[in-house]
Structures are given as C-alpha cells and as structure tokens.
Amino acid sequence: MKRYKIILAITAVVLLQFSCKKDLEPVVYSSLTLGNAFKTKSDAIAAVNAVYARLKGPSVGDNFDYWTVRHFALTDLTTDVGHCSYGGDPGQLSNVQWNSANGLIAEDWRQIYKLIANANNAIYNLSNMSAITPEEKSQFLSEMKFLRAVAYMDLTDAWGPVVLATEKDVEEASKSPNYFANKQLTPLDQIETFLINDLQAAATTLPLNYVNNSIYSSNDVGRATKGAALSLLAKLYLRQHQWQKVVDVTKQVMDLKVYSLFSTYEGLFAEKNQWCSENIFSVLSDANVNGTELLNHFGPQQHPVLTDRWQYYAVTWDFYNSFDDADDRKKLFFPEYLGVDKLVHKQAPTLGATPPEGIFYMQDVATAKYADPNGANTYYDGHSVNILRYADILLSRAEAINELSGPNAECIDLINQVKGRSHAKLLVAANYNQTTLKDALLQERGWELFYEGKRRADLMRFGKYEAVVNGYLKRTNQTPTVVMPRDQFFPYPLNQVNINPNLNNSGRQ
Numbered sequence: 066m067k068r069y070k071i072i073l074a075i076t077a078v079v080l081l082q083f084s085c086k087k088d089l090e091p092v093v094y095s096s097l098t099l100g101n102a103f104k105t106k107s108d109a110i111a112a113v114n115a116v117y118a119r120l121k122g123p124s125v126g127d128n129f130d131y132w133t134v135r136h137f138a139l140t141d142l143t144t145d146v147g148h149c150s151y152g153g154d155p156g157q158l159s160n161v162q163w164n165s166a167n168g169l170i171a172e173d174w175r176q177i178y179k180l181i182a183n184a185n186n187a188i189y190n191l192s193n194m195s196a197i198t199p200e201e202k203s204q205f206l207s208e209m210k211f212l213r214a215v216a217y218m219d220l221t222d223a224w225g226p227v228v229l230a231t232e233k234d235v236e237e238a239s240k241s242p243n244y245f246a247n248k249q250l251t252p253l254d255q256i257e258t259f260l261i262n263d264l265q266a267a268a269t270t271l272p273l274n275y276v277n278n279s280i281y282s283s284n285d286v287g288r289a290t291k292g293a294a295l296s297l298l299a300k301l302y303l304r305q306h307q308w309q310k311v312v313d314v315t316k317q318v319m320d321l322k323v324y325s326l327f328s329t330y331e332g333l334f335a336e337k338n339q340w341c342s343e344n345i346f347s348v349l350s351d352a353n354v355n356g357t358e359l360l361n362h363f364g365p366q367q368h369p370v371l372t373d374r375w376q377y378y379a380v381t382w383d384f385y386n387s388f389d390d391a392d393d394r395k396k397l398f399f400p401e402y403l404g405v406d407k408l409v410h411k412q413a414p415t416l417g418a419t420p421p422e423g424i425f426y427m428q429d430v431a432t433a434k435y436a437d438p439n440g441a442n443t444y445y446d447g448h449s450v451n452i453l454r455y456a457d458i459l460l461s462r463a464e465a466i467n468e469l470s471g472p473n474a475e476c477i478d479l480i481n482q483v484k485g486r487s488h489a490k491l492l493v494a495a496n497y498n499q500t501t502l503k504d505a506l507l508q509e510r511g512w513e514l515f516y517e518g519k520r521r522a523d524l525m526r527f528g529k530y531e532a533v534v535n536g537y538l539k540r541t542n543q544t545p546t547v548v549m550p551r552d553q554f555f556p557y558p559l560n561q562v563n564i565n566p567n568l569n570n571s572g573r574q
Contacts, residue, residue, distance in 0.1 A: 105196055115183055116180060117288075119179055120132045121350070121357060122357075129362065133348055133359060135169060135172055140522070143158050143163070146381065147379070147381070147515075148381045149379065151377060171561070187205075188213075191209075207266065207294075208271070215452065221253060222521070228251060246564055264295075271291045274323065295317050303461050303526065325342045326482060330393050333454075337440065344454055345451075346452050356443070359448045362377040365402070372442070376429070380515065381541070385430050393489075399431045400412060408423060411426065416542055456513055467502050477494045511523070535547050
C-alpha cells in the first residue's frame, strides 16, 4: 500500500513533499512565502504533511527526533525497562538522576512544541482558505488537531501543566517575537478538556481509512483516522481514570471492525511489514529515502550481521529476565552472540562478575524491536514506530473493566488475546482478584509495549512508579532515587525557564 512520505525543512517557509514512489529522490514541491502560501489545495496538503513530518524530525539528515528515537529517552529510559550504558544526558535518565539541564528533556520539549507551532500555523491559515471545499477543510483541520493532540498528550504526560498554545495565538505571536515569553501555565484539566473536544470532533470527521478517498489520491495509511482519534481519546480517559468512558470508547474502536492483532509479535515490528491491521497510528519510514535511525540507536554493538550499531537504547537485564522463556516476546532480543570482536557477548552470571577470556559481559541487552536483522542494513532504516496499536486498546479496555468490576470473563479474555499471540502463559480468572489482576496488567503492558513510549505513563497511572523503579534500582545495587510526588513530572527544561520564568520547578532542579 502507498504511504505518505513527508519532510519539513529547517526554515518555516520551505515545504518539501516526497513522491509516493519509493525509489525517487525528494523534490521541492513549492517554495511558500507569506505572499503565495495557502492559495491552493496542493498548498494545504503540503502544510498538513509538514505537521506529520514533525513526528519524525526536521529533515532526512536528522530523523531521530521526537517519536523516532529521542522521545523514548523520557518514556522508557527513566523506568525499569530501558537502559543506556553511555554517559551524559541519556546516562542521567537511565540512572534516574536527571535535572532540568538535561539535554534530552530539553530536546523533547522543543520538538513537541515545534509540531504544535506548525499545526497551529496551518490551522490558522487553512481556516481562512477559500480555495478548498468545506469537506477538504474539515478533513485537513481534523488531521492537524489530532496531531496536535498527540503532542499535547506527550507534553502533559511528561510535564503536567504546560502553556496551551492554539491557532488563536498565531496572529498575536507573529506580531511579537516575545509573545510566549511570560505566558502562564495552563491547568492540566483545561488542557485535557481542550483535547477531548478536538478529538471528539476529529472522530466524527476523519474516515476509517483512505481507500478510494475523495480528497487524497492514494491510500495514505499513515494518516490520522477515525480509529486513531477514538484511540487517543480512550488513552486520555484512561489517564483521567474515567473507566466507564474508556470502556465505551474502546468498544467504539473495536466495533469499527478494521483492527486486529497481527499473527506474530516479531512480524509486527519487521521492517518489511511497515503497516498492518494492528497499527492504528504510526510514524512510517522508507530506508534511505525517508528513513529514521532506529536501527542505529537500538541495534547491538559488535554484532556480526547488524554492524556499526550503538546499543544506545537497550533493555535492562532485570526486565529481560522477567519474561517467561516460552514467551515469543523474549525472542526479540540479542542476549548472546559472537561479535566481530571475536568475543562472546552475553549476560554476566552475577552483578559485577569479571568475564573470562573470550567473553564480554554486556551491561544491557539490545532489542530487535527496531533492529530487524532481516531488514535493510543501512544507516537510515525503514522501521515504523507505532504510536497507537490495537493490543494497547485491548489492554486498556481490560484495565478499565477490572477497575470497574474486578476480573470477569471479558477482561481475562482481552489480556489472553494479547498473551496468546506471543505464546505466553495465559491467565486463569480464578487465580486473580481486582488487586492482583491490576499488578498482572501492569506487568503485561511492560512486556507487550516496551519501547513504545508507554512505560512511564503506565507506571504513573497505576501509582507504581516509585515502587517499581526504586525496586529495580535496589535489585541492581543502585541508589533508589525516585521520590513521589516530586517525580510525577519532569522539571521544565532550564533553557525554557530562562525564557519564561513562569515555568517554575518545584521538584528536581
């Protein structure tokens, strides 16, 4: 199936659009200025595509920002799941010892707000266009409001109250370069109400898919859909603990009859399978043409097949060892191999053990989730990144049902659908009560969704962040550093506090 391929230039006035043919080089679609922009439908589509591009990065030469690598530093490295053996900013996060000067915290903030700024600018200008039909305008605005909602969900997961900027601020901001310098933080409940309204409206406008779509000429599977808007809405209700609304909205997603679990867990993440019926909303790539650097960052060091990889975002041995051996998800790692350095890379038998001759004890274990050994062995790979997928909807529904009434047949079945796909040991309802099933659900979400940008938010929602992360640190002879409620949110980036002193940090500095 064809997919949109989009890229945003560093400057705000140049928009590039990729051909839908995989092997062509990117070409300049148009040079948009204040005088000629937003005049035609093609201009509108280019503006919409540029907002999608911000999920990835500013250009093909730097496609490891936001959802295509760096966002995982905040969502997974800071938990019991992710690990980085390097120093600096990622090492701080991996050791759960960050502060407001951490560069990756600042970078995530910056890239997310870039997407919001692009979306607001496009929404403002497209709303005033007369060259597109009302149907086209409604479609384009719904896509951009969905993307903006993705960004604000990530911002508020990480920082809680932030500055809510919308299309209403565009004109004033264009008149004053310091317009946002002293903006007050918007209360979290106000931001969530804003997002709910946008997502509910988008769900009524966006199509189920883009097959034979009257607005777009190809089946652009990477675009926002009705199912994506409903799924993100369900995730927001989940965060709010509005359990009945989660049950209601997840049923709407399931009743669309367009999503299902992929047959294998490994196949779901294979580079050759960039899109399938489990993917509700993903960031898509093509190796070399419009690729990302997932394989480089996640791939194993000194590997005989995946060469010149960094094992930058890896998994803790503690988490890896929590899998049952029969679970297919445990097979999606590189726990032992003969490296090009002629050393056997493997796990140490005990913490701090000295390796014998010919052995190298790895500090962590690389995952094959984004390092497909059968994929393109190139600098820029073609992996997709799933922001929303059907397994998460099933587990979210199970969580809400359990919170409302405890374990029942449907709740257990939803979890077992996910476990069964990976041949993991199935749950038996009689063995669980509401509390123990909640613990099992949190563990299941870790096994199923590691490095998909969900772990820290899950631990926070379950009220387990301090206990789980400090427990991991203790088991690995590290100092427990998590203190709640101080660490519910990250500190606002120091460089942003210097611009806007209203971003007061009351926790880690």
